[in-house]
Amino acid sequence: MPTSPRSPVADTGAADLGAGLNSSSFPATEPEPQGLPPLFDPKRVFDVCHVGVVLRALLATQAGLALGMGLAAANPGQWALLTASGTVVSLTALLLWLISVCALQRLLARLGRTWQWLALMGLGALSAGLGWQLLMLVSPESDNLFRQSIVMLTGAAMAASLFYWLRQRERMQRPAHATARLVELQSRIRPHFLFNTLNTAIALVRVDPHRAEEVLEDLAEVFRVALMEGGEAVSLEQEIELARRYLAIEQIRFGERLRVRWELDPAANQARVPPLLLQPLVENAVRHGVEPNEGGGDLLVRTQVRGSEVDLTITNTVSGLASTPGHGMALRNVRERLRLMHDVTARFEARREGDEFRVHLVIPR
Structure with a gap:
């Protein structure tokens, strides 16, 4: 099974791209969210x-x-x-x-x-x-x-x-x-991700214009979804497609250091989840499991139908001291939004097991 929707840049000039982009990464600053909806619904x-x-x-x-x-x-x-x-x-x-x-x-x-x-x-x-x-x-x-x-x-x-x-x-x-709404809005636009992606596209223009165009298309789709007015629920299939596009961009940046594997059950595609649920989880996996480690890391996204429930698992490798600890805001936000949408019919678990960090969600089918 392929590790990503698109293969990494192959030639020497593009291979040197990852190191240059990592050294020029912008700090992870967050914008001030605007236009919160009324609290009472x-x-x-x-x-x-x-x-x-x-x-x-x-x-x-x-x-x-x-x-x-x-x-x-x-x-x-x-x-x-x-x-x-x-x-x-x-x-x-x-x-x-x-x-x-x-x-x-x-x-x-x-x-x-x-x-x-x-x-x-x-x-x-x-x-x-x-x-x-x-x-x-x-x-x-x-x-x-x-x-x-x-x-x-x-x-x-x-x-x-x-x-x-x-x-x-x-x-x-x-x-x-x-x-939950505030954290969702804060996570929609991350300037460091935008600038890194644009730097990637600029560098690719010189060595692979076609790949540069694909990166910009993926970026446009990610931001189109991120900037849409949040709805009550989307299908798990839509969330997976958005995560694919995000990881396709990061695949260009990290090349062979980012090894993605998808194990998807088509029967799980129509499960309903809060919007922008999966993308923060795979972003966390890249930022804390791949980016800090010289050898990169593995990322597995798996869906599986079990009776009337859908199991969604995101697993990424970590390597001890090389992994930078996060503040857990994305995980808390995902847990809270699942609880608000599905109450006791949804379950959320996040834990580290040895050299792996696993996030496991159970949602109604």
């Missing part, structure tokens, strides 16, 4: 389509139900019977409410705050009423208008409590969103 309040949100809501509701039935029951047997009956109503109502909010989140986000409360409480009452009717189908007891009204009022109150929790959850996540 109403759509995040109603983003209940994550497994983590559903599990937390279920656990809280069932815990409250169990405690409430304990107050009404005279003995453990009656408590178990009351809890089982209540679970039919509460589980049905909660799932219906969450599905409705997930489906209507864009519409709900456009409503005024008062109408949001009324709509969500109305959905809660309706969902609880449907759950009660389901219980009546399997219960020997006759339906009772008073009890059904109490159930619906309880559903409305629980919906209000869940909405309040969602609002508090969004408020607590605002600093994390702002920090």
Whole structure:
């Protein structure tokens, strides 16, 4: 398998290019980010389509139900019977409410705050009423208008409590969103990378004009993506293509010192990830695993589908004292952005194992 989308410069003049560029590298200064979006996004309040949100809501509701039935029951047997009956109503109502909010989140986000409360409480009452009717189908007891009204009022109150929790959850996540957005903007334009790449293209013009044109094309594409307004998610295939272009540029600079291997599972291509997720990870691998070492280093990017999940692994070699320690901001940013997008369904792990540094991500397929 080829080590890079394009082979390194072959002739003597281009071979001397890497040393000259390394000696003229610009310091890694960061620009001041401009134009941060508003911190508050109403759509995040109603983003209940994550497994983590559903599990937390279920656990809280069932815990409250169990405690409430304990107050009404005279003995453990009656408590178990009351809890089982209540679970039919509460589980049905909660799932219906969450599905409705997930489906209507864009519409709900456009409503005024008062109408949001009324709509969500109305959905809660309706969902609880449907759950009660389901219980009546399997219960020997006759339906009772008073009890059904109490159930619906309880559903409305629980919906209000869940909405309040969602609002508090969004408020607590605002600093994390702002920090992740800030680091994302800071990582979009790195002047030292731009100047090094332009120096590479200038040097190649004299020895290989065609390769110089390819470098500038890759640079233009990298910056086109980097300067686009960030969206909510992109495909893993798009992230891999952007990483390929970035590494193609660095391959020109480092030549045989940068040895890249791709092991990609096509079935993983459509997994959704935050934009600009992979490029900072491969950039870290180059800066801390290849650039400081005279012998260069190896970089492996692997994707693999495992059931309903996708494994993404970035592994690079390091060589002890030659590796310059980083501040970990890129890794923390990736971890936080994955958590904000996929909650408990995504996992992130970064660790050094001997002479290798490995970043392992698990995302929903």
